[in-house]
Amino acid sequence: MSSYPVAGVGDIEGGREQDMPARLEMIARLLDSNWRIPGTGIRFGADALLSLLPAVGPVASTAVSAYLIWEARRLGLPAGLLLRMVANVGLDAVISAVPVAGSVGDVFFRANLRNMALLRRHLERRGRRPR
Template sequence: MAGPYSAFIERPIAASASRAETLARLDALSRLLDTAFVVPGTRIRFGVDGLIGLVPGVGDLISAALSTYLIWEARRLGLPVWKIGRMVANVVFDTAIGAVPILGDAADVLFKANRRNMRIIREHLEQHGGMAEPGVIDAEYRVVEPSR
């Protein structure tokens, strides 16, 4: 379907940015959302997701919207539907527990859906050779001397 936005919507990941740049951007976003800050004197980390979730009503919806960007990019990176489903389930669970007043906000700090989703992306790309740049052949080789 060609339209004014089709080039933006359907462009492959290699045309917009390298996989390494995309992974770095997604990793930075997941860290910002889930582990950007530390509670002083503890090892408890939380992110913007936990802070936005404190806003009654719309806070968790805003956090879910930010989290769906990772899912959208994961699909563009070629993750299969069942892994995308796992990622969606993580975000839905995170949003659902965050909606519970007070206890949900505490649980939201402990359940880091974006870091989990980033791990799913990385594991998939490592298992399927997607960590290399497009056009780069990653293989073993040996030098064979010509016989005389």
């Protein structure tokens, strides 16, 4: 098991900081690419399904995406990368707001996976390899 020393953050939630990137990746996959349409290579997640619920669905999806950004901040992401993550979620929220077509857009614009790629690259550059 590898550890993720995080400067200035300390012990996140009782020593679970080393597991945080893996948990965030799992949540991002659930939101963006958890299931595959049979017979195709097209993947979709809970974000696309939630977009089908008027108002409540996109708000719930955006709230979970905001949680991912919050945890990335706690892992020490710099402000510039956090702003890129916010922009990705903002664009995803705008796409999701369009009835029915928003669900299709959510299948192809995967803000949470994009954000986790930003987090992963940052941690790798800092010498903290995600699992």
